[in-house]
Amino acid sequence: MDRKHSLDQQQVRHVAALARLALTEEELAGLEQDLQAILHHVDRLAEVDVSDIEPMNSPHGHCSRLHDDEPTEPLPVAAVLEMAPATEADFISVPRVLDGGGAA
Amino acid sequence: MSQIPEKAREIAAAVRGGDISAVEVAEHYIARIGAVDPSLGCFQNVRAETALTMAKRVDATISQGSDPGPLAGVPVALKDNIMVAGEPATCGSRILENFVSPYDATVTRRLTDAGAVLLGRTRCDEFAMGSSTEHCAYGVVRNPWDPDFVPGGSSGGSAAAVAAGLVPCALGSDTGGSIRQPAAFCGITGLKPTGGRVSRWGLVSFAPSMDQIGPFTRDAADAALLLQILAGQDELDDTSAMAAPPAGIEALERPLNGLRIGIPEEHLSADNDPAINAAVQEAADVYRSLGCDVSTVHLETTDLGIACYYVLGPAEASSNLARFDGIRFGRRASGKDHDLEGLYCASRSEGLGVEARRRIMLGTYVLSAGYYDAYYTRALKVRRLIHDEYARLFTQVDVILGPTVPSPAFRFDTHSDPLSMYLCDKYTVTANIAGTCGVSIPSGTANFEGVSLPVGIQLQGPVLGEDTVLRAAHHFQIATDYHTAIPPITGSS
Numbered sequence: 001m002d003r004k005h006s007l008d009q010q011q012v013r014h015v016a017a018l019a020r021l022a023l024t025e026e027e028l029a030g031l032e033q034d035l036q037a038i039l040h041h042v043d044r045l046a047e048v049d050v051s052d053i054e055p056m057n058s059p060h061g062h063c064s065r066l067h068d069d070e071p072t073e074p075l076p077v078a079a080v081l082e083m084a085p086a087t088e089a090d091f092i093s094v095p096r097v098l099d100g101g102g103a104a
Numbered sequence: 105m106s107q108i109p110e111k112a113r114e115i116a117a118a119v120r121g122g123d124i125s126a127v128e129v130a131e132h133y134i135a136r137i138g139a140v141d142p143s144l145g146c147f148q149n150v151r152a153e154t155a156l157t158m159a160k161r162v163d164a165t166i167s168q169g170s171d172p173g174p175l176a177g178v179p180v181a182l183k184d185n186i187m188v189a190g191e192p193a194t195c196g197s198r199i200l201e202n203f204v205s206p207y208d209a210t211v212t213r214r215l216t217d218a219g220a221v222l223l224g225r226t227r228c229d230e231f232a233m234g235s236s237t238e239h240c241a242y243g244v245v246r247n248p249w250d251p252d253f254v255p256g257g258s259s260g261g262s263a264a265a266v267a268a269g270l271v272p273c274a275l276g277s278d279t280g281g282s283i284r285q286p287a288a289f290c291g292i293t294g295l296k297p298t299g300g301r302v303s304r305w306g307l308v309s310f311a312p313s314m315d316q317i318g319p320f321t322r323d324a325a326d327a328a329l330l331l332q333i334l335a336g337q338d339e340l341d342d343t344s345a346m347a348a349p350p351a352g353i354e355a356l357e358r359p360l361n362g363l364r365i366g367i368p369e370e371h372l373s374a375d376n377d378p379a380i381n382a383a384v385q386e387a388a389d390v391y392r393s394l395g396c397d398v399s400t401v402h403l404e405t406t407d408l409g410i411a412c413y414y415v416l417g418p419a420e421a422s423s424n425l426a427r428f429d430g431i432r433f434g435r436r437a438s439g440k441d442h443d444l445e446g447l448y449c450a451s452r453s454e455g456l457g458v459e460a461r462r463r464i465m466l467g468t469y470v471l472s473a474g475y476y477d478a479y480y481t482r483a484l485k486v487r488r489l490i491h492d493e494y495a496r497l498f499t500q501v502d503v504i505l506g507p508t509v510p511s512p513a514f515r516f517d518t519h520s521d522p523l524s525m526y527l528c529d530k531y532t533v534t535a536n537i538a539g540t541c542g543v544s545i546p547s548g549t550a551n552f553e554g555v556s557l558p559v560g561i562q563l564q565g566p567v568l569g570e571d572t573v574l575r576a577a578h579h580f581q582i583a584t585d586y587h588t589a590i591p592p593i594t595g596s597s
Contacts, residue, residue, distance in 0.1 A: 007469070019422060019468040020429065021461060022449040031465055037523050038466060042411045045482050048489065055484030058313040059491055059539025059567075060300045060343040067342065079206045085436035094431055095444045 007035050108132045112178045112273045112326045113353065116219070119177035122166065126159035126177030130221050133179045137224070137270045140593065144246045146255075146265040148184045148194060150224035155179070158221045165219075173219035175333060180215055181266075181274040183259050184225040185232055186317065187306040188212050195308050196230040196240035196258075199428050199435045199455025209306020210338045211275060211317050218333045223271055226261030230457045231425065232277055232310045234258045235285055235528045238516060239459040247289060248591035250555045253513040256286030259320070263290040266320045267591055273330055274320045279310050280413050281509075281532025283318045284544035288508035288560025291546045291589055293577065294320050295327045296532075298568050299539035300345035302331075303338035311420035312343070314413075314536035323587050324545065324577035328353045331570055351571045356578040360394045363576060364501040366401030371506030371531055379550030380507045383559045387505060387547055390583050391576070401497060401504070405490045406534065410526055412490065413533040415470050415483035422467025425460065428452060462522060491538040498540075498566035503576050507531055508544040508560035512552050531562060541565050545577045546586040558589070 012032045016023050023031070077090060084092040108129055109115050118124045134152045141147050165172040182188065185195040187205035189212075194200045208216075216222065229239040237245045237260025245260040247253040248268040255264040259276025263286030266274050276283040278296035287294025295318045302317045309315060319330035332352040338344040367388060372381050388398045430436035430451025437450030456464070470479035497504065509528055519525035535542045542564040549556045565573035581587045 011469075012465070015465055015469045015472060018472060019464050020426075020445070020448040020452055021456075021464065022446075022453040023461075027461075031462065034462055034522050035466055035469065037521070038414055038526070039469075041523055041526075042415055042479065042483075044408065045411050045415070045486050046478070048408065048482075048486055050482060050485035050489070053485040053488050055481050056488035056491055057484060058299075058343070059487075059537070060313065060345075065342060065346070067339070075206055080432075083203065083206060083433040085430060085434070092432060095442055095447055097444050 007032060007039060110269065110272060111322050112175065113329050115178045115272060116174060116176045119162065120166065120171065126162035126221060127156060129177050130155050130159040130179060130223070133223060133271055140268055140270060143251065143593065144248060144264055144268060145243050146226050146245050146261040146268070146270060147181070148225040148227050148242060148261070149192070151191070151222065155221050155223050158216070162219050162221065173217065174329065175215065176219035178220050178273065179223040179271050180220045181223050181226050181262055181271045182212070183228050183262050183274070183276045185228060185277060185308040186211060186275060187308070188222060192225070193308065194242065195232070196228045196242065197455065197457065197460065198241045199452070201435060203434055207306065210303035210340060211334050212306060214333055226259070226265055226274060228261055229258035230460045231308065231421070232258040232279055232282055233421065233459050233463055235281070235525050236514070236519070237261065239457060241457055244516065247513050248593045249291065249513070249557050251593070252515055253555070253557065254289065254516055256289030256513060258282040260286050262320050263287055263292060263294065266290070266322065267292050268593055269590070272322065273326055275317055276320055277307055277315055277317050278536065279314045280417060280536050281529040283320065284508050284532050284542055284560070284562060285529060287320055287544040289513040289558065291558030291591065292320055293323055293327050293543065293545050293587060294318065295331060295543045295570070295574070296535060296541060297331060297335065297570055298345065298541040299536070300343050301347070301541070301568065301570065302334045303336070303341040303344045305338055305340035309424040311417045312424070313420060314417065316536070323581050324543065324574045325353050325356055327543065328356055328574045328578070331574070345568065347568050355571055356575045358575060360391070360396050360576060360579050363396045363503065365391050365396050365398045365503045365505050365576070366497060366501035367398065367505050368403040368406065369400055370403050370406040373510065375510060376507055377511040377550060379512070379559055380510060383547040384505060384507055384561055387561050387580065390580055391505070394579055394583060398505070399501070401501060403493060403497065403504070403534070405493050406530065408486055408490065409534040409537065410530050412483045412486045412537055413529070414466065414526060415479050416487065416537065418463040418467030419471050419480050420467070422464045422471065425456070425464055428455065459522070487537050490534055494534070494538045494540055494566070502565070502572055504564040506562055508562040512550045512557035512559055535564055540567055541570050541573060543573050543577050545580060546589065548586050549589070
């Protein structure tokens, strides 16, 4: 049967932007081909009768539970800062986001 | 030096009994890794000094007359996506090249509390995405049975290390077969516990509704020993199961008389390597001779497994891997002139490898506006069908027997087409989708282009059914000696 959902280059570009991936033209073309093939296989799900079936987000139904609403010890600030690639005093530094952003 | 036993329980007994010291054991394995691992590449790093310090502590505990625990002096290797405080956990990714874990995984703490000696970190496919360990940013792992073949994946380093005798046991993680498939390819025992059986706290998330940590061992009895230490409810993981603990080694001995074993007709596909189907039939004969009631059953959703998994897994992965953005931890792109969004994009694109990107793209697509219901919601409904079919089948049989993988190990670069690699996991992904448990055990060898490679069979059980599948595995290993086969690579040690 025909592919139910085909993917074009413009969509691949859109998905890469949503995923915050900067990809070359070559990489985009390769991904378009790979995703087409995988989605073609996935299309067999569309042939299954799922009327009246509830979605199952997780099979962990036997154990999900809520915590007591009690504070616990978080990671020390120093440990968090140590993991960050760039810091300034007790802050993680990022490029400027106000005043139109631009160079850091 | 006295003879070092090869099984975890034998090492623990010898160390607790004072026959050998934990330091002797650690030195033996460190030397063996030094001699053999350069040709295999199982280890991302070996923490020799820290391991010897831990071993000395175990010996000191014994000399003070105390018991260091059920894993006293047992060396364990951890897949490089499980955290040890103060040590790297690269997940096989450049984006975590310089990451240092700020805390211990719950399994790390449980192992060390039981007296284990953490020997090092094993290589894996990037973020545990793969079936060959070819997608590790730091180098491939070779199959100890033949270096031209992959060890399977994604926990290929852990599997190959146990198979080559570099460590008596190791931990991996299994999201779609990443413990069972490399165990089959390397000829060892690999257990994927029930979803929620073992805490995921400190395991770097790939797809949390399916991720599960489990042991690689030389036999089912060692797997039962490890599971008993790893399993249990954990306040730090809300999906960890509130359940009676597994029964442990002693309970394995109870005879199998009357155990109901079902072989799904759909798992004996004509597309499987003939040696695989022959191994399943031979195992059926072994189980009949042990008094089991073996019958043919059906798992009609088998052919939906990969399709369902490659919607759900990537969807969860694309959400989880969004945290790798170059801001709070991990690699940040070096350029000075990025705006914030450009910094995210550059950091992710520099740091993430080809398979991780592919899954992020797929997951982002199936969750995007206009496609969410057609793909994601539909896959969640098919998940319930797969789950319900397992649940119904487990009212008729106690254990499902079948192949772990459709073929033995393959050569490097065999599956350049990603879909053909994904299809290797068709018999393992459904247990992750349904949250059930399964173990792969060795069941002989297959000749592939003149090379002798291990074959694995899979025993699947229901939710929290590990005691039964491990008991079935244990009796197979009493009746046969496939699990004692040693790969030809021995090194100079």
